[in-house]
Amino acid sequence: MSEKISCKNCDNSFCFIRQYCSSGWVNRIDLSKVQIHHHAKDNIFREGGYVYGVYFIQRGNVKIIATGVNNREQIVRLASDGQILGHRGNGVDKYPVSAVALSDTVVCFIDNEMLHSAFMDNPKLTIEMMTYYSSELRKVEIRMKYLVQMTVKEKIAESFLYIQKVFGINKINKMLNVPMSRQEIADMSGVMQVQVSRELKEFEDQNLITRQGREIRLMDLAGLQYIVRKYNIAQYAEQDIEQDVYYPPSIGYSNR
Amino acid sequence: MSEKISCKNCDNSFCFIRQYCSSGWVNRIDLSKVQIHHHAKDNIFREGGYVYGVYFIQRGNVKIIATGVNNREQIVRLASDGQILGHRGNGVDKYPVSAVALSDTVVCFIDNEMLHSAFMDNPKLTIEMMTYYSSELRKVEIRMKYLVQMTVKEKIAESFLYIQKVFGINKINKMLNVPMSRQEIADMSGVMQVQVSRELKEFEDQNLITRQGREIRLMDLAGLQYIVRKYNIAQYAEQDIEQDVYYPPSIGYSNR
């Protein structure tokens, strides 16, 4: 007899399944069978691949990217512990985006069938999932406006605030918890990589950031917010400036 | 005794409530009390206003806009019959965007309390709503990439395809069912209004469109698709090119 590790033993308190499903239901899931481990830079799923279910991030940091023309990418979203990847639309069965781990990541894969029966049995789960999607939708709608109207400097400042918001910064050394390359920052902001270099220099001159090797330390969040103030970005302000240290600051670059 | 008109009598077959709630439940709603009529250019709700519920479009055409810096607007989404407006996020209680009627529009307002009890009683409804949001989310994610990577010409071509997709074109005269101003096309595409004028001229020279007064007739959808081909925009293709005529082509400009 093989030993079954119930989903109940999972330590992720953000997990939608654990939070909103009946305990009987939770017990039906074998954690060891749904968990998938990924290293940094691994694809969790790829644009064009078939959708058989959704992924919950148990622990880790992920970027969702849409590949564009001539190798240009657009990072449409960042996601971390407890968030959902690989949502489907009506009857659409292929991913329009890819998900890539930025640090070592564990996801739980729940296939369509199981998910559907979970929904039918647990109305609270469905409501929470719906709320989650509607909240992501409004966030993307807002970011969309930024990408169109902001200057390069503003877009990059906004990207830092966004990274800080989703992944947090290390309390002690103020480094971003998940270091991102210049190219990735460019892909988030929708600008060219060379422009990122230039703006970083300017930010450094203004003491908004400092650099240690290739990593970036956010020194003055209020200063960054000031740059984008006219777009009244309230959601990145006050809250979450102090956040837990999830990972040692270098894991994102690990090459295993 | 006042006469109650049940939600059952509503003629909108797309309505989520009618489709996915038990008939007993549907009967509880008094259609005459939830319906709100709007003229073209009316605000359905405004950025910054408090969220007391959601709106279902019973009939009409709506743009969702985010107001930006110095009177610049960004149209983040178009919506038509059966679609949902005014989704909330977690604990957020203010609209981040405005919804404006583009033609005469009827919406049904369902307050938070009623919606929540509908969700608890009708799991299918919740699932459908969730699917709707997740599908809108992926659409916005894709449009986000376009807005960043496309040239002005491409963005405008894409906007026409998007309008045609959501609102349809008149079968007979090929006019867009809901005419939009140059400014609105600019706000969708994230470009300046003068550029729209210039590109329209070019499109006309290439026989992709013709103009009648200020209204635009799409002559060559395949040609427009050709312009944006390298972004492989599959979702606007084949389907829906022939669509019902919802409204006389001029109502969108009516000034009542």
Add this chain to the structure above:
DNA sequence: CGCGTCCTTGAACCGCGTCAAGCCAGGTGG
């Protein structure tokens, strides 16, 4: 008929994307 709104067209400026050369750090192999 005059006024306001929306649209068109021209001209000039400049932000930012492009191209290209050089730098720096880490890894590898002799």
Add this chain to the structure above:
DNA sequence: CCACCTGGCTTGACGCGGTTCAAGGACGCG
């Protein structure tokens, strides 16, 4: 331990696409 290589980063120079400013036209409405 040094030499070399490679990939990511920096910096400069240039030119184009697109924004901005401005003037004039078309159309609808009172």
